[in-house]
Amino acid sequence: MVKIGILGVGTVGASVANILSSNADIIEARAGKKIVVELGVVRDLNRDRGVNIKLSSNPMDIINDETIDIVVELMGGVDEPFKLVKEALRRGKAVVTANKALLAYHRYELQELAGDIPFMYEASTAGGIPIIGALKNGLTANHIESIQGIMNGTTNYMLTKMIKEGANYDEVLKEAQRLGYAEADPTFDVGGFDASHKLLILASLAYGIDAKPEDILIEGIENITQVDVEFAKSFGYEIKLLGIAKKVDEGVELRVHPTMIDSNSMLAKVDGVMNAVSVVGDKVGETMYYGAGAGGDATASAVIADIIDIVRGNTTPMLGYKRGLEGKFELLPEEDIITNYYLRMEVDDKSGVLAKITTKLGEFDISIESMLQKSHRNASHVKLLFTTHKCTEAKIQEAMLELRRLDCVHGNITMIRIEK
Ligand code: HSE
Secondary structure, eight states: OEEEEEEOOSHHHHHHHHHHHHTHHHHHHHHSSOEEEEEEEOSOTTSOOSOOSOEESOTHHHHTOTTOOEEEEOOOSSHHHHHHHHHHHHTTOEEEEOOHHHHHHHHHHHHHHHTTSOEEOGGGSSTTSOHHHIIIIITTTSOEEEEEEEOOHHHHHHHHHHHHHOOOHHHHHHHHHHTTOSOSSTHHHHTSHHHHHHHHHHHHHHHOOOOOGGGSEEOOSTTOOHHHHHHHHHTTEEEEEEEEEEEETTEEEEEEEEEEEETTSTGGGOOTTEEEEEEEETTTEEEEEEEEOSSHHHHHHHHHHHHHHHHHTOOOOTTSOSSOOTTSSOBOOGGGOEEEEEEEEEEESSTTHHHHHHHHHHHTTOOEEEEEEEEOTTOSEEEEEEEEOSEEHHHHHHHHHHHHHSTTEEEEEEEEEEEO
């Protein structure tokens, strides 16, 4: 028999405890041993968790219990779980976590500390989808060319509702919170930070890159409006919040941002709270992974798969490499990223305005691919919408600064990157 302790019995923790009991037969057959929850730790002992396990409010009751072999960390946050997980590893306990923020900041320190002690985290990225296992095991013969994915269910749910039903941003965010998809602080979802944590974990497995969220380009969906959604549709695009890791000649691009993608692509068809990740390997070609990226049972499914792997003795190096890659892949600086762009701006409805704008873009060698002007009756301003040919992030950012300085341009300019 293997005993586990669960730090944090919230939605996912309760599902872990309940599935270990409801699916005990198949789990024991697959693991080769019975797995039982010895203790769960919660902040408030008076709240009903809907579980039939012993509870304590002191995390050290799990860490100090010598009969507990595996610590399952489902608390959320960074500092407190980091302290507790380090303590568990020091005592030789295996760790399973779903905590993407902890890994986004501390995965290399934890790998160092874990050494040969199993440290698993399948549930941290894209919930129930076994994407960590795919990169750690199934695709190990390949150089990874790219990873592109919808890694945040809340924003995908919001964008789907906005695109398909014309729903209003604030209302649909409230709905995602009510349905329990959103993080405690939803700015983590809409601002792209949650997706960036997951992307960084995948980037370590694919490229051995030790980057932190502040090192990479992260933009959220806050500025997307119905005008952008309609423009995208009319030009054959869907807007998705993507996490992108891509090997280019000079390094590896890591970025999270709303992206216009071909509406016929598989990722464009992933709707609602679902997640999907496309991984391209140099030998296998494109592989796709699709499923529930959030929710108690789906996430618990990944947590329990890790527990079973540990019990079976199947352990792989925590971040996928037995030896370091010695700087083989470097993070490409943000300003060197090259892609196509969509720009939206409000301009005066006067002669000569278009010429001023296209001249300014020309000064930065930015070539326009398509353009649309939308006017409203009696309004003195019109909306100008462009897509550009490929150029660097540095050029588009400088051009936007200069465009904003023109008298004929009013307010902010919205930019959305396009992936072809
Ligand atoms: N808030 C996250 C999401 C939960 O919406 O995908 C899973 O990490």
